[in-house]
Amino acid sequence: MIETSEQTNAPEAGGMDRRTALKVLGATLGAAAFSQAIAPLTEWAENMSLDEYLQKHYRELSPVDLAMVMARMEKQTKEQTGVDVHIQDYRPQPGVKFGYALNLSVCVGCRRCAKACHIENNHDRPSGNSYIRVLEMEKGSLDLAKGRVNYDHPVPHPDKFYMPVQCQQCDKPPCVSVCPVEATWKESDGIVVVDYNWCIGCRYCEAACPYHARRFNWTKPQVPAAEINPDQGYLSNRLRPQGVMEKCTFCLHRSRQGKLPACLEACPTGARVFGNLLDPESEIRWVLKNKRVFVLKEDVGTQPSFFYFFDE
């Protein structure tokens, strides 16, 4: 520094040259420091292929493109984990709109649905992630502020009731309209999906969702090879990349094949009812007709496809 100040004060002949030399030196040092600083970026870029980087939006991929993409992903999983997974693109069926109802009178708060979701959907193990949060509620009140998720005692507690919350597959989903790149959308059977390879990770949808239904991959999700569920849907439970959004898909890789969501199968009390809202004979339609159902936060205008009811 002192040297530089002498320079400034004494612009004798040749001073300009020394000054230029100092500038060049500074620029060189700066460039070296710069490349050091961005070194982690180079490490990170090594793990990404050009195909992956240039991949188009899900809805712009031709069936051939998509098949290639899925084959590439299967191969990648094989290389990284040694597991043979099978990724498929399950499409919505015509004449189907899914609805879900939950009987709050019989739910005991055992959290088995949340656990089943964790396993079925290849969730990150260390964080114990799940699309379902079970709230322990004060009897006589539907005020969420009185609910607690981190209860830790034998269930059911006599003074409480339990309310699992997951994505409500809203008919007016705020999460979809806010997304700047259309990486999330509502499909014809009512399921709101995310293209994990298109999402830019801005988390605007997470801020917009009134039900805490969205989950972000803060880091690359970790699933031990032996625990990976190999039956995977492209838009649902395939292994997610780091830095993108995900959410409950009503297990579309199951439900679009006529199976039931994993959370429903795991429920020991039969509190969960799932089915086609367009089929007048379905159990879900029976519930909607014969029980007094309600939706969560009706006032925010999201029009959920997820309903709650009490027996009495």
Next chain:
Amino acid sequence: MNKAEINDQVTSYRRFLWKAVRDATDGSAWFYAWMILLTALALVGLHAWAVQVRDGLAVTGISDHVSWGLYIANFTFMVGLAAGGVMMVIPAYLYHDREMHDLTIVGELLAIAAIVMSICFVVVDMGRPERFWHMFPLVGRFNWPVSMLTWDVLVLNGYLALNLHISGYLLYKRFLGERPSPKWYVPFVYLSIFWAISIHTVTAFLYSGLGGRPLWNTALLAPRFLVTAFIAGPAFIIVLLFILRRFGGVPVALRPVQILVNIVRVTLLINLLMVASELFTELYSGGSHTASGHYLFFGLHGANALVPWIWSAVAMGVISAVMFLRPDVVTKPIWLTVACALAFAGIWIEKGMGLIVPAFIPSTLHEIVEYFPSLMEWQITAGIWAWGMLILTVMLKIALPILRQPHPEPNHAVSRENASVEADLPPSLAHSQR
């Protein structure tokens, strides 16, 4: 225009750029120390960001509960600063105030630096920054006009382009020693004034349109954003003018400072009124809809991480408002600088930590998970600020010779010590007074 003329234009433009580079990299020891400090900070931030991209946003304190933090807080603040920068322009052009005219360029350069910083804060907040192209028209899918964020992208980039054009054009014309032609910049200046309002309004809509977040769900949000912008922008510029006078030999007239002081006096009070009415609503109505506000000001069920922040912001707001009321404040640079710094810091807290974070606490399912920025987040944030100041310094260095011209009415000038500075002006820029 024939070929020779175009060639001429290109050569003189090249000379202009070359001169700009030279001006921007020459200076005193203080200047070098300042630039080295900023570069070092920017590099630390860059490194932290590179690590964040590699390892994921898990290195931050942000979570599924509080999904936006320091970055988006700073983004919001920067948009305000950018809008506020153009405050200098309004009195100058609307009232044809000649003294303000030259100084408007300071505001425009500040706006450019602030917009660049705001865009940086969005980029570092992204989980997949390399997918930025997904937003580009044609190759990507731009969810316009439905998504508010796409509007914000448009208005911010438009604003950046506008200000680059205006200041670039004015500087270039001065370099050529020509009088700028009004038709090439005056319409743009008017446009930029409206645009300044729009960038901030649209940014407010980003938040206020979200039905699930009661704290943001208020019609007062956009007006409050504007008012705070009209505090932070002028406060920053007042201090900047003092710095330019002290280190850059720029004569600063009393009148522009007085106008800015008048603006801040009023907006500080309006903002305090708005904070007070918000506080009143929290205290008086209660219920779960006001839980976020309650958390912010008083804490909730023992969680109170933001309480010290917001009360310091309130204290800074009150103290600076009182300091600004002193009638002769314009002639007391130190007093005024302290008042500006307090006002600026107060708004930074209020609009950042005080506005973004509490909207997530309690969460939409009323869980209380608090947020503490991680060291990495602070590094990245400081890095972007340093980067922005670097840009601002370089741009001001280039503009300095223009700013150094004495004003037409000498008795208004506060500083008269610019004679010696004038002497070492490069000939091409020491053009005649018109």
